[in-house]
Amino acid sequence: MMVLEKRPQPSQRWVFAAPLLAVVLTMMVGGALFAALGKNPFEVIRTIFYDPLFSQNAWFYRPEILIKGGPLVLLAIGLSFGFRAGIWNIGAEGQYIIGAICGAAVGLALYPAETRLIFPLMVLAGALGGWAWAMIPAILRVRFGTNEILVSLMLVYVAEQLLASMALGALRNPEGMGFPGSRNLSQWPAAANKELIAGSGMHWGVVAAFIAVIFAYIVLSRHQFGFQVRLSGQAPRAARFAGVNPGRMILICMGISGALAGLAGLFEVAGPSGQISIDFNVGYGFTAIIVAFLGRLHPVGILLAGGLMALTYVGGGIAQGQLGLPAAAIQLLQGMLLFFLLAVDVLTNYRFRFGKGEVA
């Protein structure tokens, strides 16, 4: 008989091996799925995971990986603080949208001025917008004990409606001949989130993502606040005895993730996407949840996981164009990855023992 036995310590080896095993399992089951859809599984897997990096057209795809990965990493780093402390902000998509709206609104209010101050102002407004949107579930949780999971998620739908109303109303391009959508920020030098090195895909959002990774690494591993975050998640009672104020923890963790999500939204709207439009958001806020878990809620892990997830977006796009793979199959693949990770993770905290255990 096979029994599960709790490990005295989480296995260090499996902390690293579990995500890799999950990726391999996802490729295998995903391959079977592609075969069922009538595609050659090896060709599809190669197109998704190999071609964007190493094929002869890779110079064209590599910048895309940075463009897609930047917001994912930024969002996931923010989420990881809360997830570690047992605070579940799953409305990052909403904070991303509001950050973009606020940042773009500040920029558009100053149109067509040409000073270097506009872009920094927009960045600030984006972060503040995301932070404020995250404060709604945080304050309701602290003050009334309302479930932050449900409130933050409901606010995603509110934010989407607000986005539609902005794109059709207050922020609509007055010279746009009635089409929905704002002025194109990326074509207005003072507000554009330009590529820093032409053709590299490197824009300020990617820089911010790298800074966030370093900052999070230092805070989580070297600073007392990082210790308090981990303590709150693993032993809430012990944390309270150690003098950690749970309400303050909620406000800070939600605030960090909201501000980073807002930043990600602003960088996207001022750069790759270019304008506020009804559907400029593509669900990064939800994919970032997968990135955070796949990266073990660890900054460096998140950086790698963000890269991998960006790869599935870019490679999935190629597979869609060249092999006719449906877009939904990529979404399914991403969901599957999280499933397998959660399943394999049992090996980190438990081990299998074979043979009959002695009777207690």
Add this chain to the structure above:
Amino acid sequence: MDLSAINPILLLASLMVAATPILLAAVGELVVERAGVLNLGVEGMMIVGAISGFIVAVNTGSPWLGFIAAAVGGALLSLLFGILTQYFLSNQVASGLALTLFGLGLSALMGQNYQGIKAPAFPDWHIPVLGDIPVIGPIVFQHDPMVYVGLLIVLGVWAFLKYSRAGLVLRAVGENHDAAHALGYHVIRVRLLAIMFGGACAGLGGAYLSLVRVPQWTEGMTAGAGWIALAIVVFASWKPGRLLLGAYLFGGVTVLQLNLQAAGLAIPVEYLSMSPYIATIVVLVIMSSGRAPGSLGRIFHAAR
């Protein structure tokens, strides 16, 4: 604006229809949570139910078979969550989110060739005698059969939890799984059954959207209904009777804002469309006083 265009009888009648998908999903989740499991994947199970029900109904021409398929589809998907959380001891919040993301992708893939098709008709029942009563007749007794199936399930769950022995075991497992285990109850088996019941109900709720309420298939058509169902369970303090109140309250807000949109109220459509979500938040703030089942969301591992 012409408010007189809103007919209160029709408003109340459509309220019952608008509340049904949420009521179905919420009553399933209520049983799951009373067994001590928090399944945040309701949205994913609903949308998979919506598409599996739609596919079967379109291909067979029978909405009833569609509903059965939706229940089976939802239950199968929930089994994934069940295996993950009960055997692989995964975090329930993360697994539930994974289920939602996975379900959204799966449904989009399944429904590729079903966009823009109309579902087979599912005629309303006109209950004899009762349906002829003025005012009350059209409001309560002239709906499609699933409205009544939903009410019956709520009634059944209420009676099951309150009066049956199995219901008592389920509540014991939810309140304190270690004690229930020590008494010799099969915690994992009870929970798996509850999870599958929840999945089947969520599937039915989803299929009600795609087969009756809309009635066609569009990607992401549940639009947060599963999350609202989760909120209503909290609002109801895990009691079936109050679930009904919550679902009808929510149905009322939805129907009212749709009617106001149609009547051309001077508020932009987007602000009316966000009102059900804001109403849910307000309700959650006012009603977050109920006591959750003792073992809700905790991992059960029978130590020796």
